[in-house]
Each structure stands twice: as C-alpha cells, then as structure tokens.
Amino acid sequence: MIGEPEIDGGWETASGADGTAEALPGGRELEREHVRGTRGPWLWALAGVVASSAVWAGALAVQESFLPDVPRLGYRHSPDLCKEFDLKTVSQAAGREFEGRQSGAGMFLAQDWSYCTVSTQYEDGAMMYGAELLVELHKKGDPAPEFATGPGTDPATRMDTDEREEVPGLGDRAVLDRQYARDGTRLMVLDGGAVFTLTVQWFHVREAAAVDGNVPAGTIDENAMHAAMIEDMRTLMTKLKR
Secondary structure, eight states, rough: OOOHHHHHHHHHSSSSSSOOOOGGGGGHHHHHHHHHHHHHHHHHHHHHHHHHHHHHHHHHHHHHTTTTTOOOOOOOOOOOOGOOOOHHHEEEHHHHOOEEEEEEEEEEOOOOOOEEEOOOOOOSOOOOEEOOOOOEEESSSSSSGGOOOOOOEEEEEEEGGGGEEOOTTTSSEEEEEEEBSSSSEEEEEEEEEEEEEEEEEEOOOBBTTTSSSSBBBBBOHHHHHHHHHHHHHHHHHHBBOO
8 A cells, every 4th residue: 555655755756846747767757758748839829720721710710601702603604505405394385395405605804605506497387495594693792683584586576574473483583474475485594693594486387278377286284385384484593403
C-alpha cells in the first residue's frame, strides 16, 4: 500500500517548486512536458483557422443568397434539346406524329439557351401541326420581372392577354396564352432562372372538294391540346432537372 510520503513524493516529482517538470531517469518526463507545451498553441491556432473558415463560408453563403443577380438554376443545359423533347401527349391529342426535328443551342456568360422545332408531314385533307420549344437558363439577371411580357420573335405573332390563364402547380409561375400566332397556343413556365416556352400551332388544311373553300378538313379539341402541352412540359422539366 502506498503511504502518504510516497504520494507526496509523487506530486513533487511531477511538478517542482517553480511549476516546471523535473526530469525522470531517461528524460521521459521532460520530453512529455515539452511535447505538451508545443502542442497547445498549434491546437488553438488550428481551432482559430477552422472557426474563421466556417465564419467566412457562412458569410459567403448569406451574401450569395441575397445577391439579386444570381437566380436559382435547378436545370441543366441540353445542347440537343430535340433529344429531350418528347411530345407524346401532344401527339396523342393531335392524332399525328411529329417529325422533321431541328435544334439549336448557345452558351454565353449571362444565359444558356436551346430550342427544338418539330412538325407533322403534309397530308392532303389533314390538319398540320407545328411545335417549338425554347429553354432559357438565365445565369445573371432575374427573368421574373419580364416573364411573359413580350409577344415573341414571330412578326405575325398576335396575343390576346384576356385569354391568358395561370397554370397552377408548374414551376414558380406558368401562363397559357390560348390565342397566339394565328391558330396556336403558347405555354410559358418560369422556375427560378429558367424559362420554358412551348408553342403549338395547327393549320386547317382545306378539302379540295369544299364548295366555298372555307370548310376546315378537321377540328381540334383545344382543351385537350392545352392539357397535353402542360403534361409534356412537366415531363420535360423533370427530365432536365439537376
């Protein structure tokens, strides 16, 4: 059993009168105190660096979240949009298959864009359809203030905003223009910095046997077409989601 003198001696050996460690045989105690003395400042310095880095990263995150010129982009750029563009539901509503696909794309500092145009083949006595999809990814300015304010690039475009409908549950905001570019409909969707524009047009091909030349060869269920456009747009957005 260890007596009190031995305990007292142990404490005296661990620390001298001046607060420094006394060396044991072989210098083990001296070495242990030396290592402990040099490790402390490094640990404090490392903790300071980590804390500073965390504060700096947090400040950057807060700063970026409040920057008005950095819109949220949750979609990827597709250089060949026709490979992503599937008008399955629209084709069913039209009763025709779309083909003749043409695409284009561009990547710039402020915006990436891509488009795809498709159409049905001409058939005498049948209705023809054409569709165009444009995807714009705004990387600098916020597109929300000017969303759906212009008629488009087609000089023949006409748009009746009284016929415009808000489409709920699609992106941040979605609008459907029923009367657009002669016989057609335009669906536009805003989601963060991404703008999706789908236009579908149809042309009444006249029967050669029509007496007055004004009898359309067929009719179209516009409500079914509008629902089909919304469904195909939803499918595309899901496909391009990051």
